[in-house]
Amino acid sequence: MQLGRVIGTLVATQKYEGLEGVKFLVVQPLDKRGESDGEPLVAADGTAQAGPGELVFMIYSREAALALPEDFVPVDAAITGIVDEVDVR
Amino acid sequence: MYIGRVDGTVVATIKNDVFHGCKLLVVGKLDLDGKPMAKYDIAVDMVQAGVGDRVLVLDEGNSARQIVGREPDGVIRAVVVGIVDDFTLAEGASV
Numbered sequence: 691m692q693l694g695r696v697i698g699t700l701v702a703t704q705k706y707e708g709l710e711g712v713k714f715l716v717v718q719p720l721d722k723r724g725e726s727d728g729e730p731l732v733a734a735d736g737t738a739q740a741g742p743g744e745l746v747f748m749i750y751s752r753e754a755a756l757a758l759p760e761d762f763v764p765v766d767a768a769i770t771g772i773v774d775e776v777d778v779r
Numbered sequence: 780m781y782i783g784r785v786d787g788t789v790v791a792t793i794k795n796d797v798f799h800g801c802k803l804l805v806v807g808k809l810d811l812d813g814k815p816m817a818k819y820d821i822a823v824d825m826v827q828a829g830v831g832d833r834v835l836v837l838d839e840g841n842s843a844r845q846i847v848g849r850e851p852d853g854v855i856r857a858v859v860v861g862i863v864d865d866f867t868l869a870e871g872a873s874v
Binding site for chain 1: 786
């Protein structure tokens with residue numbers, strides 16, 4: 691998993707079956723020091739509790755769908771936790 | 780798998796259920812000269828590793844779920860599976 695900063699929200703009424711009720715957020719990926727690293731992306735919110743401004747960690751690829759209630763859905767990035775504290779030396 | 784260095788820790792209250800009771804480490808990938816690379820993972824610790832340790836990191840979901848005991852649908856991919864004592868490259872090996 692990698693760190694990210696939630697920078698926005700996304701709404702899609704019409705989406706693939708299984709994604710009903712899933713919240714999508716725009717996330718800027720971060721390096722381990724908290725600096726922006728790469729292009730922003732859209733991630734499903736596996737915690738259902740994240741919002742703009744929050745520091746989160748995300749999982750990519752097949753595992754992303756496993757963070758959601760329906761685990762065979764077309765999603766390649768998902769938020770798996772909201773960070774309280776990162777201590778990197 | 781890759782060789783990494785434990786650079787830090789992550790604490791989270793709100794997280795997926797599979798991580799409850801797990802220690803999450805920030806592990807930076809090392810090249811074979813031991814120099815830090817840009818890649819890193821937030822990985823589940825299975826070997827009581829600590830900050831500064833050189834470790835072996837598994838980055839594949841099915842194996843990760845097996846050893847952490849979260850089959851079949853645990854949202855887990857990167858796991859620290861060993862603390863590296865030493866490694867050597869064959870003489871003349873180019874990296």
